[in-house]
Amino acid sequence: METVKDLIGACNTGLARGLSLQIIAVMNSLVPNVLVNFDDLNVDVEGDQLNPFLQPAAKESLRFAIKKRGKKLHVNSAYRTVVQQYLLHQQFQRGLCGITAAAFPGTSNHEGGLALDVQDPDGWEPFFEQHNWFRLGRHFDFPHFDFIFHAATREDLGSIGVKAFQRLWNQNNPNDRLTEDGDFGPQTEARLADSPVTGFGPSARRLLRLEDPRMHGDDVAELQKALLKAKIIKVDIQVTGTFDMATEKALKQFQEATKRLGVDGIVGPMTLKALGL
Known part of the structure; x- marks a missing residue:
């Protein structure tokens, strides 16, 4: 790794x-x-x-x-x-x-x-x-x-970005926790240096988002199925396995509806968790 x-x-x-x-x-x-x-x-x-x-x-x-x-x-x-x-x-x-x-x-x-x-x-x-x-x-x-x-x-x-890393580390390393204070001290620096460049957890396989050329695969199909299963989106999407504009729109609707996710159209670790993936 x-x-x-x-x-x-x-x-x-x-x-x-x-x-x-x-x-x-x-x-x-x-x-x-x-x-x-x-x-x-x-x-x-x-x-x-x-x-x-x-x-x-x-x-x-x-x-x-x-x-x-x-x-x-x-x-x-x-x-x-x-x-x-x-x-x-x-x-x-x-x-x-x-x-x-x-x-x-x-x-x-x-x-x-x-x-x-x-x-x-x-x-x-x-x-x-x-x-x-x-x-x-x-x-x-x-x-x-x-x-x-x-x-x-x-x-x-700047400090929010540091705190975000500290939170991300703690979510994936519960037995080696950092203080979530937004301060880039020696402990945070050491953990950042040892972090995987692809990211942590399930989303390390791939972060899904709208790109050109379009992202395609089983993970996109899983996302589309999860969005439809949530039943809180108003966008008509099909399970095609291709991350298209409709999928991004549906994803943003889902993120907004949760009232706790950033509405960025990106399937990060928090969105994966909210979707049950």
């Missing part, structure tokens, strides 16, 4: 995507919809290292900025999980992968759900500034923008 510490020299945080998506799912169970997916906007968000998530207010402002310019936005970096930040920080400390700066896990602005690195930052700057997205600097982190609107956002997502 490959663990997070095995990836330090790999120079690709996307290799821990399974664990990262589980952490995001737990974050949304701790604080419903604290992060929302923005890949339904006119954006290009390719690569397993890129998590297309923002705080809700940041997403809506991004929607208006993109519509105003009338052009597809190419995103290089968005939300970064604590596992990704750990890898970058370790690479920075060890002089690996060309990383010249990396914040301590839990403290990076990319862990706040309010940051984007984009292509053509000069072209996007006037449109972003109209909607509260501001450039970090032209001589430092050239493509980086932060969404600054304190009345509509939270500033504690």
Whole structure:
């Protein structure tokens, strides 16, 4: 089993995507919809290292900025999980992968759900500034923008992300529990380093979501059967084994109806449990 510490020299945080998506799912169970997916906007968000998530207010402002310019936005970096930040920080400390700066896990602005690195930052700057997205600097982190609107956002997502990992670890290691305090201390760091990059538990087999090309398999069929069995969705779905748009819509309806799951359209560990899978 490959663990997070095995990836330090790999120079690709996307290799821990399974664990990262589980952490995001737990974050949304701790604080419903604290992060929302923005890949339904006119954006290009390719690569397993890129998590297309923002705080809700940041997403809506991004929607208006993109519509105003009338052009597809190419995103290089968005939300970064604590596992990704750990890898970058370790690479920075060890002089690996060309990383010249990396914040301590839990403290990076990319862990706040309010940051984007984009292509053509000069072209996007006037449109972003109209909607509260501001450039970090032209001589430092050239493509980086932060969404600054304190009345509509939270500033504690870094600690929530750490707490989400701690909760995830405890759910899967009941005899080796961490204090769920959102502090990235030595004990949390050691457990994160030893965590499986594919994630924990049943969802380690695969995290289901709407993708292009569409995900297909028996696990998708099981999901569709479970959604129909729950009898709380109003979307007409068929048991096809293909995760299509109707399946995503039904899944989001189920998540919302539970009143305790993040409505993200992703089958993470909490959603699996709620569905009885």
